[in-house]
Amino acid sequence: MTRRTDVHPELVRPEAGAPFFSTWRVGTPERQRATVESIAATWERRPWPAAGLLGYYVYAGDDGTTLLHHAQWRSEQDYEAFVKVHRQERVDEIDVAVPGIERVRLDRYRRYRSGVRPGETRVPGCVVIVEIEFEGADPERQRAWVDAVFEALESEPDPRPGGISAHFHLSTDGTKVLNYAEWESAEAHRAAMDAPGDGVGSRTPQWERVQTYPGLKRSTVGRYTYALGLVPA
Known part of the structure; x- marks a missing residue:
């Protein structure tokens, strides 16, 4: 049943x-x-x-x-x-x-990498879907871009509060990445997006590399309940 x-x-x-x-x-x-x-x-x-x-x-x-x-x-x-x-x-x-x-x-998709704190128990009040599309199919580029995001996250000098987890998926056609990100609330995500920087990251060389990655065509962000x-x- x-x-x-x-x-x-x-x-x-x-x-x-x-x-x-x-x-x-x-x-x-x-x-x-x-x-x-x-x-x-x-x-x-x-x-x-x-x-x-x-x-x-x-x-x-x-x-x-x-x-x-x-x-x-x-x-x-x-x-x-x-x-x-x-x-x-x-x-x-x-x-x-x-x-x-x-x-x-x-x-x-296939899940590639996830970022979850050990012992995390918070229940997400908002799911944020970030979709990245590249110029043409390139599985190696998909993985390299996600790896660059993790490098940016690990070097982030001012982590935004409210984030719970991030789960990066690679499309089987080689053209897209989808991040299924869990947040405490939509308000927490809006505050992170409105903070200084571009998106949820600070103005660092690592985040600039993510945002200007070769072949990156477009990105979209949607909040869901x-x-x-x-x-x-």
Whole structure:
């Protein structure tokens, strides 16, 4: 069976070999709430669809118009098997309840590095998704850029309060990096972004290297609130 959970996903669980992220554009806060409830109802009335799906999580964008979806799969093959048998009936039922959902895209990732303090127990009040896109596919550049971020973090002279963890994922097509960052609150993240510097880092050579890395095409930042967690019962 399928059950709801209020527990945030464990991003570092080793068996999650294929973490997927997707975005839906729904238009308004009211439609955000209606879509989340429709997803919950659609999934809860059905058996858990696949042993290879470890958890499915939905987050409401602070912009009031989007939903972020995070699915932890054991492998891409498990996801492909789900698509063949179970996905469409769920999509159809949700679309009947909330017509006009725009499914922007689905991106496939692999987790590369995480930064978590030993013994960290704070529950995130905000999830910040930072997406980095590069000019063309280059897996080595993906890893090198993330390594540069860790160098900047480790040398940061004025760490911003409120950050809990950061989990860097590399897209399987070699073109993007996604940082799933947990913060105490959206206010803490806003304060970090508004502090002197560019983004959450100070004006240091290490952060300048991150921000001007060769081949970096664009970056986006979105704040989200945990809205729904679904796991096998």
